Amino acid sequence: MTRGSTTSRQNAVREALSDCAGFRSAQDIYADLRADGSKIGLTTVYRALQALCDAGQVDVLRTDEGEAVYRACRSEEHHHHLVCRDCGRTVEVAGPAVERWADAVADEHGFSDITHTVEIFGRCADCTAATE
Numbered sequence: 001m002t003r004g005s006t007t008s009r010q011n012a013v014r015e016a017l018s019d020c021a022g023f024r025s026a027q028d029i030y031a032d033l034r035a036d037g038s039k040i041g042l043t044t045v046y047r048a049l050q051a052l053c054d055a056g057q058v059d060v061l062r063t064d065e066g067e068a069v070y071r072a073c074r075s076e077e078h079h080h081h082l083v084c085r086d087c088g089r090t091v092e093v094a095g096p097a098v099e100r101w102a103d104a105v106a107d108e109h110g111f112s113d114i115t116h117t118v119e120i121f122g123r124c125a126d127c128t129a130a131t132e
Contacts, residue, residue: 009040010048010051012038013029013049014048014072016029017052017058017070020072022071022088022089023059023069024071025068026042026068029049029070030042030045052070056073057072058071058072058073059073059074059081059092061083061117074092077094079092079093079094080092080093080095080120081119081120084121085121086123086124086127095118098116098118102116
């Protein structure tokens with residue numbers, strides 16, 4: 001595959017994500033692209049998602065069930081997520097205390113060049129109100 005086609009496929013995946021408000025699985029993104037007439041393969045979708053994640057253009061998180069789901073990144077700054085278990089609503093949040101803790105733990109154990117992700121799962125206010 002040529003570099004140009006790789007870029008165009010990454011662009012197709014990025015565009016499919018930009019049309020979605022919430023997180024989507026690779027299989028969902030693949031199905032959407034195929035339904036729109038794309039000849040893209042599922043493996044290519046996974047590769048494009050990984051490249052977009054590495055470039056900081058896509059957020060990825062693991063659901064309670066362990067499935068990786070993706071969303072176009074809304075912020076260029078490092079951030080974490082609050083995720084509603086019921087409706088999937090996601091809020092990007094800064095976590096300066098988490099950053100300090102991660103740096104301190106890494107220093108304590110002699111680690112450098114660290115990365116981390118934090119997702120906090122719960123029930124949003126709307127879903128909580130709906131169950132009361």
